[in-house]
Amino acid sequence: MPVVPDSPLTVREISGIIERLLDDRQLQDIRVLGEVTNYKHHSRGHRYFSLSEKGGGSTAAVIRCVMWRSDADRLSFAPEDGMEVVVTGSVRVYPPAGAYQLQVKKMTRGGAGEKYLLVERWKKDLAAEGCFAAERKRPLPPFPARVGVVTSETGAVIHDIRTVIARRFPVEIVISPTAVQGEDAHVNIARAIERVAAHVDVVIIARGGGSFEDLFSFNHPDVVRAIVACPVPVVSAIGHEVDVTLADLAADMRAPTPSAAAELVVPDRKDLRIALADLRCQLSATLLARISGALKEVADLRDRLRPQRFCRRIGEKRQATADLSDRLERALATRIERDRLVLAEMKTALEGRSPRAVLARGYCVAEKEGIVVRSVNTVRKDDRLDLRFYDGRSRVVAERVEHDGNL
Structure with a gap:
């Protein structure tokens, strides 16, 4: 069961409900084929008429229509009662009259209806x-x-x-x-x-x-x-x-x-001339800036290459070179002297450890068959031994062998 509101609706509320219902997309920008009746051309240019089904007689369905002057001025023919037309528009409610009507944007003669359908079919195929x-x-x-x-x-x-x-x-x-x-x-x-x-x-x-x-x-x-x-x-x-x-x-x-x-x-030539003038100004500004920068760079180079400054720089470099040469010579002299002292110390150390230095102090080295005798245990009586002195050799025969333990 429908719910009955506590308070009755106002006429304006009902009109609002109807208007919202008529906002359905199926009633917007639609084409309608019908016969013009009750056609009126208002003094302000608006067109008022109704559309009914052609040949429908007294039982034919009827819809009221309005075509505002801004759209009616584009009509290429003068509508009249009994004429079959195809209109394009949207259904709207007219609250003062409490009725709905079709607001027409375009109108063509009825014979164009089939052509409209043909164009729609072409449009669909070509879009595909x-x-x-x-x-x-x-x-x-x-x-x-x-x-x-x-x-x-x-x-x-x-x-x-x-x-x-x-x-x-x-x-x-x-x-x-x-x-x-x-x-x-x-x-x-x-x-x-x-x-x-x-x-x-x-x-x-x-x-x-x-x-x-x-x-x-x-x-x-x-x-x-x-x-x-x-x-x-x-x-x-x-x-x-x-x-x-x-x-x-x-x-x-x-x-x-x-x-x-x-x-x-x-x-447009005028626009191009303006654009070219702007580009010319930009180019001139850029060139002037480049020239100014180049002139400054040349002036700096000229200042750096002046003979007096150049000679002064050469003198500074010559003095720096002489100072560096002196430091190198001193460093080399110091290095050579240090290396000479080190070599002398090494020579002394080596000479002190040399066998010849030991022999020079009165020692000799005994060899048996070319092998240095390191222990008395390797010597037997009557063995021939070679004795190496600081300044020569001598061969001897061992008459006796004594160990430290026997002394």
């Missing part, structure tokens, strides 16, 4: 092919030499583009004329893109404003694929800013008008 992917969008060249323009030979579009380019940055314009509406216009547009693409640096596809039917050719897959296959960037300027075609979605960049497209593809 990646024709509208952001990663395939290319930047425009900063300084194009040639600009290609795909548009009708007649009309103000060519004049507007030429005027803007001539004023901003004169470059060569290559016109690739084509029909921009009609049964076979999409074929001509695609061929015009292919025809000019190999000869320019950027392509502008442009036409003036028009109804959905007038711009229908620019939704065709042939045109979209020609834009995607174009080897140079493409800027679209089709219809008014509020009109969005599939060609706009595929182009590398979209402009609201042909004149705006011309401004996008070429730089």
Whole structure:
């Protein structure tokens, strides 16, 4: 069972609830096909009417509609009662009347309904092919030499583009004329893109404003694929800013008008002159700073290389060299004297330990068969012994052998 509130709702609260319910996304930016009834063109430019199911009779469903002047001014035809139309808008509540209504943003003749569905199908298929992917969008060249323009030979579009380019940055314009509406216009547009693409640096596809039917050719897959296959960037300027075609979605960049497209593809000479002037000032400042630094460096070098200073520095170096030479000589003399004393001490020590020095003091060395006799135990009676003296040798025969223990 629903819960009954303690206090009744106000009318404003009910309207708020209805308004929140109508915010459902299914009721926003929708297209509705119906027959115009009770059409009124207000003196302020607003359009009030109702939409009903065509041929529904007295039982037909009806929805009230309003089209504000800002949107109604873009209508390419005059609606009237009994006319079948397709409108685009959102459902809103109108609290003063306690009723909901469809706020219409766009309106086309009813015959365009099937074309809308066809465009939606094309859009889905082309999106699946990646024709509208952001990663395939290319930047425009900063300084194009040639600009290609795909548009009708007649009309103000060519004049507007030429005027803007001539004023901003004169470059060569290559016109690739084509029909921009009609049964076979999409074929001509695609061929015009292919025809000019190999000869320019950027392509502008442009036409003036028009109804959905007038711009229908620019939704065709042939045109979209020609834009995607174009080897140079493409800027679209089709219809008014509020009109969005599939060609706009595929182009590398979209402009609201042909004149705006011309401004996008070429730089402005005035801006370039200002930028060049700034760069010239920066370059001059940098060069002056470099020259000033170089002059200071040259002055420092000139000061360091003056003859008087140079001679003084040479004298200082000569004195330092002489001092160093003296120190080296003293160090070498001291080192040699020390080494001589050390050698003398070593010589004395060696001479003191020499066997010859021992022999010179009256000792002799006994040898038996070339071997030094170190103990009396190795000597027998009648052994021949060689005695080495300080200044010669002598051979003797041992007549007796006595041990210290026997003494």
